[in-house]
Amino acid sequence: MGKIDVYPTTAWSAGTGCHGGCGQNLFVEDGKLVKVEGNEDHPWNQGRSCPRALAMTQYVYHEDRITEPLIRVGERGEGKFEPISWDEALDYCEEKMGAIRDEHGAESVIFVQGTGRDIGGPITFLAYSYGSPNWVQLGLSGHSCYTPRLGAMKTTLGEFAVADCSQFLEKRYDDPEWEAPEYIIVWGQNPPNTCPDGFYGPWIVDCMQRGSKIISVDPRNTWMSTRAEYHLQIRPGTDGALALGMLNIIIEEGIYDKDFVEKWVDGFDAIKERAAEYPLDKVAAITEIPAADIQAAARAYANAKQAAIQWGVPIDMCPDGTAVAHAISCLWTVTGNIDIPGGQVIAKPAFGVTAYPFSSEELVELYGKDLVERMNEKRIGADIYPMYKHFRGWASPDVTIEQIETGNPYPIKGAWIQTANVIGGQAARAKFHYDAMKKLDFVAIVDLFHNPTTMALADIILPAATFPEKNSFRSWWTPMDSIKKRVQVGECRSDWEINFELAKRFNPEGLQRWATVIDYFDERMEPSGMTFDELDAKGGWAMSPEGPGRPYRRHEKGHLRADGKPGFNTPSGKVELYNKSFESWGMDPLPFYTEPPQSEASTPELFKKYPLVMITGARSNLFFHSEHRQIPWLREKEPDPTVEIHPDTAKEYGIYDGEWIHLENDMGHIKRKALISLKVKPNHVQTLHGWFKPEAEGAEPNLFNVWDYQVNQIIPGPQASKSGFGGGQYKTTLVRLAKISEGGA
Ligand SMILES: Nc1nc2c(c(=O)[nH]1)N[C@H]1C(S)=C(S)[C@@H](COP(=O)(O)OP(=O)(O)OC[C@H]3O[C@@H](n4cnc5c(=O)[nH]c(N)nc54)[C@H](O)[C@@H]3O)O[C@H]1N2
Ligand SMILES: Nc1nc2c(c(=O)[nH]1)N[C@H]1C(S)=C(S)[C@@H](COP(=O)(O)OP(=O)(O)OC[C@H]3O[C@@H](n4cnc5c(=O)[nH]c(N)nc54)[C@H](O)[C@@H]3O)O[C@H]1N2
Ligand SMILES: [Mo]
16 A cells, blocks of 8 residues: 545635535545545535545546547447547537637637536636637526526615624634524525535534524425424425515515615615515415515514525526516515625625626627627627626527527527536426437537536537546636646546647637636635645635625725725615616616516416426435446446326326336426335425436437436426516426326336
């Protein structure tokens, strides 16, 4: 046995797959990773690890990992690929993408990512250097993941905010300034399993251990809801009505923070009037939550000295998700729970460092005025949906796939796919995406394993590195972390390195100021006064010093505005609950509720045929979306895709526990193993998305059995939210159960 060295680093992306942030210790022996363990010195996770981090060695050295660039040699879908060198691979991409740019314009190549991994930096770097404005989470209907919430926060508060679990303070729970929230509303989130969006889920449990009580808003019985003081067992997709109903109670009963409202809120009267359209009885009927529970929970939250809301992706997946997020943000605003310990803490990246430019000024400086002008002209969906034009640089996923299909107003010829399994997990209407994407002339995929998307579509596959194999940095939100390369597997390269090399081929002059990616990191990290290596030498993490970069009450101290005056970072200096940005973009300036597009009320005929509301994608902590099914330690705990069915419903259909059945609607059917469970109400079922079987035949038509298991085949596309953001029907599709006929398995 050789000597084992232990190196601290930060987990983000490949391996754990996740939104990242955990300090992990890598145990390395003779250049090989032998163990991963939580780093106790890291303030984020304080020594803890998730199952996926603990199984890292099985992931990194898995025999199915793609460890060299592969080029397709057979027909698309035949599964025939051959290894080529990196030089050949990059030459090939340069040639193909260059030809599309010459013939059709750079906008004819789309740049596709999945969720918030370590990818926003590298993929925009490549897309913008190449010249395309079309950066998109293809298939994520309504872009229903965090962006709707971000949009509502930025336009009302001028900032982003998260539940304050002391994460912005080094000493964490021991910092005397911090106070535990008296109540935390855990709203459509499953924190112990998910750790999303710069938030470590177990922090909620830490707060509970320090006295926080829970109000759970969840249609299911979960670990959290069964420990909650109030469980509001909501009908999926009706969160907007609940938020407005609670707001109405709080305003009517006068239990809002009058001083805060007077001083810092713009549009209170208008909000009051809008909330009055949601009286308790009406809201109880819409949400299927007993009126008394809604009332008690609203009072508990409003009467607490400090209270927080921690929300999840089901908010975005409500129809008009942006409006729902707006409604919820009104709750924390009128109760004055902003910018105080134990409320919503204003979230800014440590030292103001970001991995890639967010502002137009910075974009102009890096990529030129021409690109930025073209971004709005050519970005797909920007002419249709106001928020694609005005908020963040995304293209609309729903419009993009239509445009691939129709070629209007201009053709889409190529796709660069990096960190996304479009067909196997991300896309609603999975088959429609499959058919449309087959028409592309060129598809490059950067991934670590084969999946249904690589098999069906890839012309070339570039092998990506896991987090122990790469250099990168992270500042979402705090601390700022270094991610330092400690091992090498085959010829795998980091996403940053791959994109940096290819980007240089498309824009050699613009990018010559950086010789290596580390030079680029150093430049971005300049506001911290540290280089990448200096940060790493300090243990790999650092937080903003005392002052404007730190909580609390920054709006009173003049720490939020460029002019240094007290107030919020909005034109009026107040929290603009009457949303003037929305108004100027032609949207409703006040929050509202929309009934889900499929439901007893909106589609009674369909409901007769398909009377069960299907919730999908309540996350398992073993898997990240469609990943990890090939990792033995994880898969053995959850070998098959199951569907949670209430015992009464199972009885009605005559289904036994463990029976293989179909979930079906007019779009088709998929297979699931019945899991009879009290987690769901009788009129709901719940199933995890992203299932395919990596051990099955990969070549078409099989594609790792994806068409047997891919629930997104029966999830419809958008019923366009007015903003374009929100409304993916991942939690509200109607289905029924069916027995699999003899021999039909
Ligand atoms: N039915 C249903 N569908 C859903 C959801 C739901 O709730 N229900 N949720 C939706 C949501 S919120 C989201 S955000 C999307 C997410 O969808 P995706 O982000 O596409 O999720 P994955 O299926 O994990 O696919 C990611 C792919 O990237 C690869 N990968 C992982 N890490 C890295 C890396 O560091 N570098 C590179 N190059 N590749 C990497 C993985 O191997 C995998 O093939 O899914 C959506 N789909
Ligand atoms: N282990 C693991 N972690 C992950 C992921 C993963 O795949 N695996 N995915 C990552 C991604 S991209 C995301 S977006 C996040 C998502 O993670 P979360 O935001 O936590 O969302 P979900 O797990 O989809 O659902 C959370 C809870 O909401 C409930 N719910 C379902 N529908 C509704 C509804 O209409 N209203 C309300 N109020 N509640 C509802 C579900 O029953 C579930 O218990 O997790 C991230 N973290
Ligand atoms: Mo997501």
